[in-house]
Amino acid sequence: MYERNVSWIESIVKEQNEWRSKTINLIASENVLSERCRRVMGSDFAHRYAEGHPGERFYQGTDKIDEIETRLKKELKTLFNCRHVDVRPISGTVANDGVFSRFIKPGDVVMVNSTSGGGHISHHKAGSVGKYTKNIVDFPLTPDLYHIDVEATRKLINMVNPKVLVFGKSLFLFPEPLAELSDLCREKGIVVIYDGAHVLGLIAGGRFQDPLKDGAYVVTASTHKTFFGSQRGIAFSNMKDREWEEIDRGAFPGSSSNHHLDTLVPLAITTYEFLEFGKDYADQVIRNAKTLARNLHESGFKVQAPEFDFTESHQVAVDMANYGRGDEVARILKDNNIILNMNLLPFEPTANAANPAGIRIGVQEMTRFGMKEKEMVEIARFFKLCLKDGKYVGGEVEEFRKKYQKVYYSFDDPEDWSERQPAK
Ligand SMILES: Cc1ncc(COP(=O)(O)O)c(C=O)c1O
Numbered sequence: 001m002y003e004r005n006v007s008w009i010e011s012i013v014k015e016q017n018e019w020r021s022k023t024i025n026l027i028a029s030e031n032v033l034s035e036r037c038r039r040v041m042g043s044d045f046a047h048r049y050a051e052g053h054p055g056e057r058f059y060q061g062t063d064k065i066d067e068i069e070t071r072l073k074k075e076l077k078t079l080f081n082c083r084h085v086d087v088r089p090i091s092g093t094v095a096n097d098g099v100f101s102r103f104i105k106p107g108d109v110v111m112v113n114s115t116s117g118g119g120h121i122s123h124h125k126a127g128s129v130g131k132y133t134k135n136i137v138d139f140p141l142t143p144d145l146y147h148i149d150v151e152a153t154r155k156l157i158n159m160v161n162p163k164v165l166v167f168g169k170s171l172f173l174f175p176e177p178l179a180e181l182s183d184l185c186r187e188k189g190i191v192v193i194y195d196g197a198h199v200l201g202l203i204a205g206g207r208f209q210d211p212l213k214d215g216a217y218v219v220t221a222s223t224h225k226t227f228f229g230s231q232r233g234i235a236f237s238n239m240k241d242r243e244w245e246e247i248d249r250g251a252f253p254g255s256s257s258n259h260h261l262d263t264l265v266p267l268a269i270t271t272y273e274f275l276e277f278g279k280d281y282a283d284q285v286i287r288n289a290k291t292l293a294r295n296l297h298e299s300g301f302k303v304q305a306p307e308f309d310f311t312e313s314h315q316v317a318v319d320m321a322n323y324g325r326g327d328e329v330a331r332i333l334k335d336n337n338i339i340l341n342m343n344l345l346p347f348e349p350t351a352n353a354a355n356p357a358g359i360r361i362g363v364q365e366m367t368r369f370g371m372k373e374k375e376m377v378e379i380a381r382f383f384k385l386c387l388k389d390g391k392y393v394g395g396e397v398e399e400f401r402k403k404y405q406k407v408y409y410s411f412d413d414p415e416d417w418s419e420r421q422p423a424k
Helices: 003-020 035-039 063-080 092-103 128-132 150-160 178-188 200-204 241-251 261-298 325-335 350-354 364-368 373-388 394-401
Strands: 084-086 110-112 136-138 164-167 191-195 218-222 233-237 315-319 341-343 358-362
Touching (some): 063 084, 063 233, 063 261, 084 241, 092 128, 092 164, 092 218, 110 150, 150 178, 164 178, 178 191, 233 241, 261 315, 261 358, 261 364, 261 373, 325 341, 325 358, 325 373, 373 394
Parallel strands (some): 110 136, 110 164, 191 218, 341 358
Antiparallel strands (some): 084 233, 218 233
């Protein structure tokens, strides 16, 4: 009797696959897996449990996942040049919670990026930090509102004596001033946490700041935004072994038992993709973001931070107050097969969250599908046609997107890697 419902679910999945392959996806927190990552999913590992660490599990039958997990950790340590890595958090928020739970005690003062300033909900009262303390203070910003004001932050640190600073954010255009604040943090014994969820792939490609080198004590991240892996989280650090043991308990038993082996396996493949192609990919992502931003700006859109060349990451932020605001603009674009999200901009009150002035654009997924600068010019043209001239471009977008179906920066096609010279 319920078979029809099962068929319905299967048909929805098919429709989603077909529809999304025709759209330009500019959601800044998403990406696509390579074919070889997808091929290893749905294996026997999808049914299995593995609590604890390789070689020290609480279940039998884990020999094979132990081999993969051990190798994954080794390669991630090479990629991020770090001493410790935890691959068991099942998302960026879970990674954050595992780390926050170890360092933040009731009453501690924690400094974070505000919601309007781009901070993530897990850093705030309603999210993970708020479970441990209510004393949350926002970083002061420079007048452009896209950078932390270092001098004002120094003064505030001396005034409020924070236990923890949480850098990193969801609207993340420019590197954070960790290096500038690291002496003061060391002197005062402040724990510096860097949430690299959005920029992990750019860090891996060596094209964003290196947070550990800049003074972060621990880095947390999602593995599926600019890092084009399966949907999981990680934490890594150069702290001493004894201190890492504390962090280690944040993931297990702190926030999960089994850590979803079906998504762990492709992450190991993605890590090799980054070791081989990460620099080329990250380079292209940043070039694409700048090109799109400049072209939108030249078309008359209010692209944010023009005095800083708009962006140093995969993201572009645009004030769409003159075009019906973020929500409506995102809907119009979706009806034209361009997918992105509305976003609060730093000059807006948090009360605007349901209909902010801004939109956030991320170019990382389209970069993975092989788009370069000239395709960004084309995307800016689509924006102009549909938002300024009121034209329907959905059909043209679909036609355009047909040419970009292959996933690059992967080992899918031997042509892309067999004769390859490693990037410098
Ligand atoms: C800065 C930041 N941290 C953490 C997260 C949470 O990541 P996840 O969705 O993997 O839990 C996000 C999500 O977008 C984010 O932007």
